[in-house]
Amino acid sequence: MLSELLDRLRVIFCFCVTWSLIISLVWSAKNTLQEGMKRLKRLHQIPCSRCNYFTNDYRLKCTINPTTALLEDAIGCLDFEPGSFNMNGAKSCPKKSKVFLVIDRDI
Template structure:
């Protein structure tokens, strides 16, 4: 049994370096692609979140209990991007 294992190891040995080379580069490329995809998705999400107009609306209260006096259920969510009740603050320095 030991001779069979020794024979297999010596038979595979010339192929180990190329196999390890390919596996190492594959893992490296997959890690870079994963990081790139995560960064791209983060930028897309950030761009969408910056479209939420709630902080510039006159009905936004900056209170964690009641964020919006008109539509509190959608305040600071993606649903508020095209809110029909949005009114810009008349004096942004008031609050």
């Protein structure tokens, strides 16, 4: 009688522990996802990639504020100058600067 009661208590205890672990796992995954989305939205507010002063070169990311470029500190930057995406870094890359000779036979 006592052993049956202990077995039932053990089953109930294991059931509760298992479900509490599953619920806490789902809860923590949901919180992590929400924090990640918040962080992603915040990072998308960094305006540097749309700024004219952004060089796209890791050695000097910005000619005006090189220490804050591409960081959260750049959100609300007063020097932001809207412009097209600047590819100066890619243009200066020696691997990408190829010269093509076009021969027009009709001339």
